[in-house]
Amino acid sequence: MSTTHALPRSLSSEQRAFVTALRDFARRECGTREQRDALAAEAGGPHAPSLYARLAELGWLGVCLPEAYGGSGGGMTDACLFLRETSRGLLPAGGFITSVITAKAYERFGSEAQCKAAIGGAVAGQVLSIAMSEPDAGSDVAALRCRAERTPDGGWLVNGHKTWISNAHLAEHILLVARTGASGAKHQGLTMFHVPAATPGIGIRPIETMGGHEVNDVFFTDLRLPADAVVGTADRAWTQLMAGLNAERLFLAANMLGLAERILDDTVAYVRGREQFGRPVGSFQALRHRLADLATEIECARLLVFDVAAACDAEPGKLFPREASMAKLKATETARHAALEGMQMMGGYGYATEYDMERHLRAAVVSTVYGGTSEIQRDIIGKSYGL
Structure with a gap:
């Protein structure tokens, strides 16, 4: 079973090159458990300042921010690509989501001086x-x-x-x-x-x-x-906050999509190598079918996230409350399900700090709470149908 995760078919050559560069960076900077442990020791949480500074030097932190303030001027698809790949690559850049969500609010409503300070700072590696x-x-x-x-x-x-x-x-x-x-x-x-x-x-x-x-x-x-x-x-902050819902929910969805894909990768690698009863545990039909279902759910989440991103890019001024909530709901719930499945298939080793799965579970479970709980997303979706 291949865990090579597909890219949206509509990506430009520049976007595909961007993804390749991100994957290379992740493999180089935190491709081993030893590197990830060293970064975690520095951070004390999911944000390593030294690595974040290198992302800023590469110009990637401004991926979807205006060129006038040092950004690349990209769209929602570009931001989702960045979030998906940094999450899948386990890059400890936890300050990015709050920074880009906040920066987008300044982009829409801030004064020139405020934008220079906040957006320019975010591009340069400051956290908002x-x-x-x-x-x-x-x-x-x-x-x-x-x-x-x-x-x-x-x-x-x-x-x-x-x-x-x-x-x-x-x-x-x-x-x-x-x-x-x-x-x-x-x-x-x-x-x-x-x-x-x-x-x-x-x-x-x-x-x-x-x-x-x-x-x-x-x-x-x-x-x-x-x-x-x-x-x-x-x-008028309430109206202003509503204008940013597309971005916030979609960014969180893309982040958890990447984590779900990484969980699938790690689970497949484990069940291929772990033997019981004289053969790899992944060869048992019970696990093969669970992995097939999980891979299908992750693919559904990927299609939804990037479809909503493309819609936002096509109509930047339009709100997509139903679709953005669907993307957030689907991606976060899928990531949580993936982590629980991965832990179950790894048995006791899923709980051991020797492996990344227990970290994945901690990150995935809370994603269904922050940025609007799954219950709130379901309520928004339901109300969009007049219910």
Whole structure:
């Protein structure tokens, strides 16, 4: 059974060369378990600064960001190719997703100065973070209570607590969503703010998880921001957030597609080499059929992810809420299923830190929670049919 994963047929020669370069880089930089362990020891989580700096030097971190700020000007398909290959190659570049999601928000709504700082920084290898979730506002983001109030000089005073904020401890800039209006529906009166991470009044406390230090509590205590810190239009953050859903969900889907493919690769390699009862365990029909089903599900996820990416590239201004949610749902649930299947087929070795499978499981399981849970994605899809 070959685990050579297909590429979208519509790719240009430049895109195919990009994929080849990414795969070569991954094999060279973290193709062995020893290399991956060394990078993990440096990182303490899924982001290795030294490797991330090399990706920036190659110009790859700006793959879908505007040329005006140093990016390559590519589209959603290019970003999905990057995410798929870095995930499949196990490159510890965990800061990229939050950075590119945040940078795309600046691209749509930021001022020239904000874009130069945030997008230019992301291209150069800085990490960006977006602060939305709160202790009582997770799936129900519009229930957030972190508050920004006008000051006599026209600026803003921010107080509140954000939680589960990915990569805030690494970030140079934080895109904060805070409540600025008290009247009307809860979706009204929200505003985005550009916050340099060094601004006095920010406290960051790590939340230790199975994946290491990746998420944080972020406290804003009498944080003072200038009037021009508003990103886009005051009190209109909800509409602005909705405009970025295509990108966020699709990027997460592409990332988990790559992980699912890597899980399949690792599982196939194991069952080919592991012998019981005098023959490779992969030769038993029970495992062959499970792998066949898994490979089929992964291929379905691949087709969906890149079809949605192509649709977004064809109509950049259009929202695809149903399709983006379907891609996120399918890819993350497939990755979780793949990891559980891989662990089962590897038996006890699936739990051993000697192999990567236990890491894969930790990464896959949480993907069905962040960026909108699978339940939220199903609800969005269902509502799109008028239900």
